[in-house]
Amino acid sequence: MGYDTKPPDGSDPRAYPPVAVTVDVVTFTIVDNELQILLIRRGQDPHRGRWALPGGFVRPNESLEEAALRELHEETGITAEPRHLEQLGTYGRPNRDPRMRVVTVAYWAILANLPEPRGGGDAAEASLFSVVMVEADALKLAFDHSKIIKEAVERVRSKLEYTTLAAQFCPPEFTISQLRRVYEVVWNARIDPANFHRKVTTSPDFLRSTGDVTNPRARGGRPAKIYSPGKAMYISSPLMRSPSPTDSEDEPPEEPPNRSDRG
Amino acid sequence: MGYDTKPPDGSDPRAYPPVAVTVDVVTFTIVDNELQILLIRRGQDPHRGRWALPGGFVRPNESLEEAALRELHEETGITAEPRHLEQLGTYGRPNRDPRMRVVTVAYWAILANLPEPRGGGDAAEASLFSVVMVEADALKLAFDHSKIIKEAVERVRSKLEYTTLAAQFCPPEFTISQLRRVYEVVWNARIDPANFHRKVTTSPDFLRSTGDVTNPRARGGRPAKIYSPGKAMYISSPLMRSPSPTDSEDEPPEEPPNRSDRG
DNA sequence: TCAAGTTTGTGTTGACAGGACAAGAACCCT
DNA sequence: AGGGTTCTTGTCCTGTCAACACAAACTTGA
DSSP: OOOOSSOOOSSOGGGSOOEEEEEEEEEEEEETTEEEEEEEEEOSSSSTTSEEOSEEEOOTTSOHHHHHHHHHHHHHOOOSOOSEEEEEEEEOOTTSSSSSEEEEEEEEEEOSSOOOOOOBTTEEEEEEEEHHHHHTTOSOBSTTHHHHHHHHHHHHHHHHHHBSGGGGGSOSSBOHHHHHHHHHHHHTBOOOHHHHHHHHHHSTTTEEEEEEEOOOOTTOOOOOEEEEEOSOOBOSSOOOOOSOBSSOOOOOSOOOOOOOOOO | OOOOSSOOOSSOGGGSOOEEEEEEEEEEEEETTEEEEEEEEEOSSSSTTSEEOSEEEOOTTSOHHHHHHHHHHHHHOOOSOOSEEEEEEEEOOTTSSSSSEEEEEEEEEEOSSOOOOOOBTTEEEEEEEEHHHHHTTOSOBSTTHHHHHHHHHHHHHHHHHHBSGGGGGSOSSBOHHHHHHHHHHHHTBOOOHHHHHHHHHHSTTTEEEEEEEOOOOTTOOOOOEEEEEOSOOBOSSOOOOOSOBSSOOOOOSOOOOOOOOOO
16 A cells, blocks of 8 residues: 555545445345345435345444444344355445445355344344345345345355355254255255265265254154264365256356355 | 444535545566565555555545556556456455554456566555565565465465466467466466366367467477467366475465455 | 155266376477 | 477376165155
8 A cells, every 4th residue: 555645644534535434244044945135125315215235334443344243233133143254345336325435345144043134223124035036136226236246146156165154054953955955045956965965974074973863754754864064164176066957047158157255 | 235323324424434445456477487476665654665565545436446457557657457357355454554444455466577667656666576475474564465465365376276367477379388387386386287288278268279389499399389368267177286386385284275256 | 564755875887087107299409 | 310308199097976776764644
């Protein structure tokens, strides 16, 4: 930072170009076998009444990450700590907010066992929406939040390939089938149970067996071993997203996936 | 963004918490078989005299990316457009700048055939430094720029695995050996020439043959075919960084690499 | 009790990709 | 011509993965 012609040397804080910094959070969870995100309905202009990502201004003495967690809590009533919080990117197109220059730092999070979201703060309402709705632009979102969400979805999809984050969508103890459902839902693909089983059980310290098995269920089936997440954060040789959708067929026939980081 | 208790609704722009937004650019190039980055010597306090990333304040009507390109040009005298420019992440720890709250959006870039850097703007001096110096903390950098650079280095290393970006380090036309040198330098690893050759030539539209071959050199050797970059941006099945360093052995024996995105 | 259905987990096989290494091709120099 | 260097292709071998068969353990219903 070799500051240029408007040098803020501490003597005149008002000399800065007036820019506001906000954070926004794309929170993912899996409900009803669908990947869903948490949105709030805006209670103020601009875009009053539209659905938007929870977020808001960064306060003087908090970090960006703290601001993201605080806004998530304030605006949705969620008290549980997210299982994962990671920076996605920063969006600062000059006119993305009609009032003034607003640069927003977007985060994405995983939340499992989501408690009932309620409105809070300036948000009139909070609710979950399926990502397929957002991807189809069926919902008119505030600001550039639609773009942010689409990039977050791509990020979480690619992260499942080479990290163990999928387990964060599950309860603290889970079966391999449950874990497989996460992949199938997020990728919208069918995965061979046998090969998936081998893959995750042989990946070093991805899963740790608790020694227990599931109780008998209706419709029968062999009881499944119960696992908890291991310490490994990365999968040595990634899983591959195959081009075999389970129900809907969208997939713009385009470039291979992007992989992303900072976590 | 459901803005919270200090709502800037356009009527009072001064009600915002005073935050400044800057951009910083980590520019990579390969010189003397080493991965190098472009730094400037700060001409002003704070950290006057220290080496720092080129960067500065975002102006009211420019995008973040435009600001990054402008600062790179102003502070280093580089006129060539970078071959690649991509957001790395945003750093906003409350006290990272002693003067006031400064949130910086970091970018990273690839520049080939770097013209002689010169100082410009507020920068007294501009110069290239080997990344091994920065990784070894042999240079005392301003602000948190050391951390930013380290994350950028990890990013470019991982991006070479699954993208065709390596070609951006080369001149517009190049041989497979030159391309292999890029990988070897960035990864600090030895790569088998035969297998590398097969890999990149069979990867769809990674390379396009110009039909030419190199002129005879001293020390002999068979003339190499000359290629230009293809249109493909991603490699179908990634190259792998193997644990075989060419000269120095560092490598903290830790977690697998992170892969990153937005580009 | 037995058959059929369901889910979990293991075995087997064949295709393919990648590393190691040999060898051929095309050039230099002496 | 012979040896050295670099580029390029060939061969072998191993490990991985998808596909699919099948065994294991359970429930339901007759």
